Amino acid sequence: DAKTTQPNSMESNEEEPVHLPCNHSTISGTDYIHWYRQLPSQGPEYVIHGLTSNVNNRMASLAIAEDRKSSTLILHRATLRDAAVYYCISNNLFFGTGTRLTVIP
Amino acid sequence: DGGITQSPKYLFRKEGQNVTLSCEQNLNHDAMYWYRQDPGQGLRLIYYSQIVNDFQKGDIAEGYSVSREKKESFPLTVTSAQKNPTAFYLCASSSLAGESYNEQFFGPGTRLTVL
Numbered sequence: 055d056a057k058t059t060q061p062n063s064m065e066s067n068e069e070e071p072v073h074l075p076c077n078h079s080t081i082s083g084t085d086y087i088h089w090y091r092q093l094p095s096q097g098p099e100y101v102i103h104g105l106t107s108n109v110n111n112r113m114a115s116l117a118i119a120e121d122r123k124s125s126t127l128i129l130h131r132a133t134l135r136d137a138a139v140y141y142c143i144s145n146n147l148f149f150g151t152g153t154r155l156t157v158i159p
Numbered sequence: 160d161g162g163i164t165q166s167p168k169y170l171f172r173k174e175g176q177n178v179t180l181s182c183e184q185n186l187n188h189d190a191m192y193w194y195r196q197d198p199g200q201g202l203r204l205i206y207y208s209q210i211v212n213d214f215q216k217g218d219i220a221e222g223y224s225v226s227r228e229k230k231e232s233f234p235l236t237v238t239s240a241q242k243n244p245t246a247f248y249l250c251a252s253s254s255l256a257g258e259s260y261n262e263q264f265f266g267p268g269t270r271l272t273v274l
Contacts, residue, residue: 088262097249097265098202141201147217149194151201 058142063154066132074127074153076142081122085145089116089127091138092152098141101127132157162186163266165250170271172244180235180269182250189255191233192263195219196247205248208233237271244273 059077066072078087086105090098102109102116104125109116115128129136132155139152163184172178184191190209194202204217208227222241227233233252237244247270251263 090263095247095268095270097251097268098263099265100262103262139201147192147204147207149202149204 057148058144058150060140060142060150060153062151063156065156065158066129067158068134069131072129072132072136072155074129074140074142074155075124076126077124078142078144079123081144083122087116087118087122087125088143089114090141090143090149091136092141093138098149101140134159163250163252163264165248165266165269167269168267170269172271172273174273175239177239178237178244178271180237180248180250180271182233182235182266183231184233184252184264184266185231186252186254186264187230188252188264189230190253190261191227192251192253193217193223193225193233193235194249194251196249196268202249205235244271246271 086103088103089101091101092098102111102114104116104118117126134157137157139154141149141152143149166181192207193205195205196202203219205223206214206225208214211227211230214225214227224236247268249268250266253261253263255261
């Protein structure tokens with residue numbers, strides 16, 4: 055099964071860009087890359103997804119490596135409301151442990 | 160409003176009792192999922208269902224059972240065989256099972272505490 059690896063935690067200053075990495079070296083050619091985030095005591099919420107090309111939406115950008123073995127979620131200007139656990143999954147069933155993002159005022 | 164509801168939000172049970180967690184969705188989604196989350200940990204898949212009257216085991220199905228008699232409903236029973244059932248349980252649904260580009264919508268979760 056395709057699994058992902060992410061750093062356990064990262065910090066960012068408020069209003070600075072944040073780059074959250076994810077490795078998915080066993081991803082299959084047809085699996086999309088999804089990112090979700092979870093606030094304390096809530097269910098995860100969808101952030102963004104992509105297959106091969108870089109993607110942008112109102113919440114974030116997703117940069118996918120050419121070999122698709124890794125991707126990076128980019129928050130262009132971190133706010134305190136972005137403090138959460140971010141999950142990268144390479145199919146729709148298996149979540150990893152995620153990266154806990156701390157935003158420093 | 161469309162969405163996923165889980166009830167109750169908090170649930171307390173005595174050790175050795177079975178307990179059933181409710182999950183209902185009105186999004187007309189085909190697939191539904193149950194996850195378990197322990198403090199400070201990620202989500203682990205318990206069971207998932209792609210169609211009515213069919214479901215598959217996830218990573219940690221032992222001690223749990225599910226049913227999918229209706230498209231809208233996917234209840235999870237935590238049995239007495241589950242050795243450490245205290246956890247946060249999350250239900251999710253998505254529109255097309257097996258299509259990896261479809262986002263999962265999550266419910267608010269049920270926090271189960273076994274005394």
